[in-house]
Amino acid sequence: MAGPTIDFWQARFETGQTGWDRGGPHPRLLAWIAQGLPAGSRVAVPGCGRGWEVVALAHAGLDVTGLDYTPAAVAEAQDNLAQALGSTPAHARIERADVLTHQPARPYDAVHEQTCLCALHPDHWVAYAAQLHRWLRPGGTLHALFMQAPREAALQQGRIEGPPYHCDINAMRALFPDSLWVWPAPPYAAEPHPNGMHELVVPLIRR
Template sequence: MAGPTTEFWQNRFEKNETGWDRGSPSPQLLEWLDSGELKPCRIAVPGCGTGWEVAELARRGFDVVGIDYTAAAVEITQALVNSQGLKAEVIQADVLTYRPEKKFDAVYEQTCLCAIHPEHWFEYAQQLNQWLQPGGGLWVLYMQMIRSTSSEEGFIVGPPYHCDINAMRALFPEKSWAWPKPPYTKVGHPNLAHELAVRVIRR
């Protein structure tokens, strides 16, 4: 399998080499929640990492399932949820093979796609399509990590992998997903890159 292994991510968490972690929920998630755009429902958080978003969603009354295939991430997320007296399901699973017991109303995708090697993006997009019920929302932050020299020479560098918006439109095509019109909100990120915040709807 191309891209980082489970051992790679386990090592990062064990050594606390998690530079992508803000230490709090994403400001964009808070904006979506505070504005009332994202309302309590059954929601998945793939690649949940240290669990800030899982805990925030649980605190706000969502039926939330956090998914990560690294044992350390699952343990950290579960500990955070427990420490706040919240209820959430946190499972260790590979998002490329995971099958939920029932479909989700929403998926919050923040750091999973950009952590998966692009060779597996199409497979992951198919998974998200299968997880969501028709009309369900994919609340996504597309990582913009442009590395000019490597990109110009055709190298695939990451994680995080650059989620070019044209590639994202091909990955989540209009025939299956309804996109809003740009421009999309730019969200600053700790690693000096930024994300594009978009909500796309499964048709």
């Protein structure tokens, strides 16, 4: 498999090398929740890490599933969820799963795509984008935060460097084409990231 392995991510969590972790839910997720997602909506958080977004969505009464394939991340997310809510509620769960093979029992109403795409080697992006389309019901929302991580070697020599991998907006338009997704008009809001980079906030609607 091209790109980082489970062992790579396991070591990062075990040694605390998780500079992408805010220690709480993403501010854009909180704003999204505040806009009023329908109660009981089924929401997935792929690559959920320590589960801060899962906790916030569960607090809002949404039916939320956090997905991660790293054992240490899953264990920490499950602990955070149980501690934050007193116990793990029936409407929230953390599953150890590979996003490239996961299939939900029923379609999700929304997916919060925050750090999963940029953590996957670009060789897997087409497969992952197809997964996101399959996961969502028609009219469902992909709440995408596209990491902007350009590197000099990539610009000058065409090297692929990461994670995080640079989610160039032109590549994103090709990966999530207008034939399958409804795009909002630019410009897109830029959200600063703790790693010194920023994300473009782009909510997409599945056709």
